[in-house]
Amino acid sequence: MKYPNSLQELIEYFKLLPGIGEKNAERLAFAVLKFSDEQVEGFSDSLKNVKTKIKKCEICNNLTENDKCDICLDQSRSSDVLCVVENTKNLILFEKANVFNGKYHVLEGLISPLEGINPEDIKINQLINRIKDEKIKEVILALTPNIEGETTSGYILKMLEGYDVSVTKIAAGIPVGADMEYLDPLTIQMAMQGRNKLS
Incomplete structure (x- = not known):
């Protein structure tokens, strides 16, 4: 059976993650189908935030949402x-x-x-x-x-x-x-x- 295009597309994206094969990708996609509208929106926002807000600490290259990470700022x-x-x-x-x-x-x-x-x-x-x-x-x-x-x-x-x-x-x-x-x-x-x- 062929999945609807939008579901297949989601499965393909999950397969891009390390260690996620076809079966796990399908399981994750079906789990997302059970999300409430609020959960889907939160999930989508968190994916966008990771790409737009996370940057590298200018001192040590750790991940941070600021110019310097908490570790570098910790006196x-x-x-x-x-x-x-x-x-x-x-x-x-x-x-x-x-x-x-x-x-x-x-x-x-x-x-x-x-x-x-x-x-x-x-x-x-x-x-x-x-x-x-x-x-x-x-x-x-x-x-x-x-x-x-x-x-x-x-x-x-x-x-x-x-x-x-x-x-x-x-x-x-x-x-x-x-x-x-x-x-x-x-x-x-x-x-x-x-x-x-x-x-």
């Missing part, structure tokens, strides 16, 4: 320790694990020559400038433990040669190749507490 946090993460999802993982009270820097990717992602394509230069300007004393590399993460960590370490900054890396409790978003708070806590000094 109770250590301002001389910077945790470097691949993306905002990983930043939120560390926040949920409640293991870090400094500031963050979101690279927005990892160096991956095979995918055509070079150092200048991610926020490494911005990181180096922050380390200089904000008098950072420790940089914690909390990147995904895969080839791209190791390549990026090595590049940052080389860029920081000659700087008066301690560089540490989260401990090896995180399995190689593991996607950070699937780690539990305890694993993250142990990795942060057992971090290794690189320079």
